[in-house]
Each structure stands twice: as C-alpha cells, then as structure tokens.
Amino acid sequence: MKIVGVQLIAEGSGTGGYTVEFVDAAGSVVAVRFTAGADHVNRTNAVQQAKAFLHRLVDEDLLPDEMVEGQNQDGRAATVAESFHSSKQSG
Structure with missing residues (x-):
C-alpha cells in the first residue's frame, strides 16, 4: 500500500x-478526527x-x-467494536 495523499x-x-x-492509491481513506478539546493538536502538527x-x-x-452489535439507542441499531484488550480486561 502506498499513501498518495493527505488531507x-x-x-x-x-x-x-x-x-x-x-x-491510498486505490482511493481508500483512513481518517483521524481530533475534537476541539485536543489542545495538543493544531494545524501545523495535526498530520504528525x-x-x-x-x-x-x-x-x-x-x-x-x-464488530459486535451494540444496544439499540433512540430506535437506531448501533454497531460497535470491542478491542482485544477491552474484552480481556472486562472478563
């Protein structure tokens, strides 16, 4: 895989x-979103x-x-993921 663009x-x-x-070259996208509360992120260091x-x-x-099925909230079915570590820690 080769990353051909960063936005x-x-x-x-x-x-x-x-x-x-x-x-990537095939058009697949991986996105990372930082909320406004992430003070350590700014325009000049967001990619890093x-x-x-x-x-x-x-x-x-x-x-x-x-992926596992989550609880139904507000009439919408939620799909949620559970990481290996979180499932190990909970039981």
Whole structure:
C-alpha cells in the first residue's frame, strides 16, 4: 500500500477540531478526527499527531478484531467494536 495523499480538514477554522485523511492509491481513506478539546493538536502538527495516534493503536493492539452489535439507542441499531484488550480486561 502506498499513501498518495493527505488531507487536513479544519472544522470551524480549527476551533471545532481537525480531521486528517490518509488516501491510498486505490482511493481508500483512513481518517483521524481530533475534537476541539485536543489542545495538543493544531494545524501545523495535526498530520504528525494523527500518524502517532495510528501508530499507537497498532503497536498496543488496540484495534478491534470484529464488530459486535451494540444496544439499540433512540430506535437506531448501533454497531460497535470491542478491542482485544477491552474484552480481556472486562472478563
């Protein structure tokens, strides 16, 4: 896989947070969204922060292996993921 593009989207001129999108040659996109409360993220370091975030997810094996059905909230069925670590810790 080769990343051919990176997009930085400033929500509300940055006051609403930032979204970083990594695009591969096939057009697949991985997006990392930082909320406005993430003070450590700004326009100049958002791409580096997103890369570090993804790296940490992989290194610490925090990504889920499968999707499970969540509880029905407000008449909408939710699909949620449970990571390997969270299911091990809860039981």
